[in-house]
Amino acid sequence: MLQWPDLRLSVLELGENPSSSLNMQSVAADTEEIMNVEPSTILALAKNALSASKQALALAEDLKLDLDDSLSNSLGSANSSTLPVEEEEAPTVRSTRRLERQSKRRRMPSKFMISDTYSLRKTNVRKKVSGSYDPNDPLRLFLRGPETTQLLTAKEESELIVKVQDLMRLEKLKSNLQSQFGREPTLVEWAEAIGLSCSALQAELHNGNRSREKLVYANFRMVFHVAKQYQGRGMNLQDLLQEGSMGLIKSVEKFKPQVGCLFATYSYWWIRQTITKSIVQHSRTIRLPENAYSLLGKVVKAKRSYIQEGNHCPSKEELATRAGITVQKLDKLLFTTRTPLSMQQPVWTDQDTTFQEVTPDTGIEIPDVSVAKQLMRQHVRNLLCVLSPKERKIIKLRFGIEESKENSLSEIGNIFGLSKERVRQLESRALYKLKQCLVKQGLGAYADLLV
CATH class of the missing domain: 1.10.10.10 (Winged helix-like DNA-binding domain superfamily/Winged helix DNA-binding domain)
Known part of the structure; x- marks a missing residue:
C-alpha cells in the first residue's frame, strides 16, 4: 500500500469503510520516512505512483459499470440506502434510454446510406426516362404543341365552327372577285365588296384563321387514332399523319353544322378517306386500282377471321368463299398484288450479292443450246x-x-x-x-x- 497510494485512495472512494485513525497515523509515519529518502528514489516512486493511479482509475471505472449493472438487476432495497440518490436513479434510466437508442441505431440506416439510396434511385429514374425518350418520336413531334392537349367543349367547338364558316364566306367572295377582275383583288376592293373597313376585314381574317388552327390542333389526336390503324400497309406513320391532317383541314372547311352531324363523326370519315386514298396512290411501286385494294382487304379480313377461329392455314377455296370471289380471281389478285423486289437488293444480309447477280437472263441462250442450234x-x-x-x-x-x-x-x-x-x-x-x-x-x- 506504500507503493500504491492512489489504489488505496480509489478503493476508499468506492465505498470501503476506513479502518480507524490508526491507519492515518501509520500513513503519516510512512510519509516522514519517505521524506528522508533520496530525490532520485522519490522521482522513481512518483512515476510508479502515476502509472498505478491510471491503472487504478481504469479499474475503478470498470468496477463502477459492473456495480451499476448489478444494482439495476439484483440489488434490493436493503443496499439502496448506502448509495446516493443520483446513483440510485441514474443507472436505471440511463440504461433504458441507452438500449432504446442502440435499438434505433440498429434499425435506422446511416445518412450516407440514405443519400446513396436516394441518388441511386434518382439515377435509375433518369436512365429510364432518358431511355424511353425519343426526340424523333412521330407522336411526340405531331402533338408537341400545347393546343393539341386541350380538349374543346361543345360550346367552344360551335363558336369556332361559326368563325370558320365566316372565314370560308370571305374566301369565297375573294375567289369570285378574282374571277371577275381576272386578278387577285386588293384588300380595299375586298373590304368594299363586303362592306367593312380594312381593319375590320383584317380582324375577321385573323379570327377565322386562328379559329381554324385551334379546331385543327384540338383534333390531332383523332388523326393519330385513325392513322395508327393503317400502319404496315406501305407507308410510314409520319406520312399517314400528314395525309390525315390534310383530311382534317378539309373537313373543317366543308363542315356544316345545320346538317345535324357531329364534327367528330364528319371529320373521322374525311381523315379515313384521305389516308386510304394516299395508300392506294403511294404505297406501292406499281400502283394498283382501288377495287384491287378493296378485294385484297376482304381477303385479309377473311384470313384474319380464320386465324381467330383456330385455322392458321386456310386454303384458297376457303378464303375465296368467305371473301365472296372465285378461286381464279383470288389467284389473279394475289399475283397482281405481289410486292416487287429491287434487283439491286442484297440476297443475304451479311453479303453484298444482289438479286441481279444470281438471276439468269432468259433472253440470253446458254452455250450448249446455242451450239446445238448452230449445228441444226x-x-x-x-x-x-x-x-x-x-x-x-x-x-x-x-x-x-x-x-x-x-x-x-x-x-x-x-x-x-x-x-x-x-x-x-x-x-x-x-x-x-x-x-x-x-x-x-x-x-x-x-x-x-x-x-
Whole structure:
C-alpha cells in the first residue's frame, strides 16, 4: 500500500469503510520516512505512483459499470440506502434510454446510406426516362404543341365552327372577285365588296384563321387514332399523319353544322378517306386500282377471321368463299398484288450479292443450246441441197430460213405467179423429200420437226 497510494485512495472512494485513525497515523509515519529518502528514489516512486493511479482509475471505472449493472438487476432495497440518490436513479434510466437508442441505431440506416439510396434511385429514374425518350418520336413531334392537349367543349367547338364558316364566306367572295377582275383583288376592293373597313376585314381574317388552327390542333389526336390503324400497309406513320391532317383541314372547311352531324363523326370519315386514298396512290411501286385494294382487304379480313377461329392455314377455296370471289380471281389478285423486289437488293444480309447477280437472263441462250442450234442450222442447209431450186426457195420463204419473216402460201404464190394450192403441193413434196433424206442419213430426230 506504500507503493500504491492512489489504489488505496480509489478503493476508499468506492465505498470501503476506513479502518480507524490508526491507519492515518501509520500513513503519516510512512510519509516522514519517505521524506528522508533520496530525490532520485522519490522521482522513481512518483512515476510508479502515476502509472498505478491510471491503472487504478481504469479499474475503478470498470468496477463502477459492473456495480451499476448489478444494482439495476439484483440489488434490493436493503443496499439502496448506502448509495446516493443520483446513483440510485441514474443507472436505471440511463440504461433504458441507452438500449432504446442502440435499438434505433440498429434499425435506422446511416445518412450516407440514405443519400446513396436516394441518388441511386434518382439515377435509375433518369436512365429510364432518358431511355424511353425519343426526340424523333412521330407522336411526340405531331402533338408537341400545347393546343393539341386541350380538349374543346361543345360550346367552344360551335363558336369556332361559326368563325370558320365566316372565314370560308370571305374566301369565297375573294375567289369570285378574282374571277371577275381576272386578278387577285386588293384588300380595299375586298373590304368594299363586303362592306367593312380594312381593319375590320383584317380582324375577321385573323379570327377565322386562328379559329381554324385551334379546331385543327384540338383534333390531332383523332388523326393519330385513325392513322395508327393503317400502319404496315406501305407507308410510314409520319406520312399517314400528314395525309390525315390534310383530311382534317378539309373537313373543317366543308363542315356544316345545320346538317345535324357531329364534327367528330364528319371529320373521322374525311381523315379515313384521305389516308386510304394516299395508300392506294403511294404505297406501292406499281400502283394498283382501288377495287384491287378493296378485294385484297376482304381477303385479309377473311384470313384474319380464320386465324381467330383456330385455322392458321386456310386454303384458297376457303378464303375465296368467305371473301365472296372465285378461286381464279383470288389467284389473279394475289399475283397482281405481289410486292416487287429491287434487283439491286442484297440476297443475304451479311453479303453484298444482289438479286441481279444470281438471276439468269432468259433472253440470253446458254452455250450448249446455242451450239446445238448452230449445228441444226448447218444440217438444214446441207439437206436443202437435195431439193430443186424452186422447192428450195419455197421452203426458205415458207419457214423464214434466210429471212426473219415467215411468208404465207398466198404471198409465196404471188412471188412465183402460182396459185395457193400449187404452192402447198410443192411444199408438201419438198418436205417429203427432206424426211426421206433424214432417215437415210440417220437423222431421224430431225424428221419429227418437219410437218
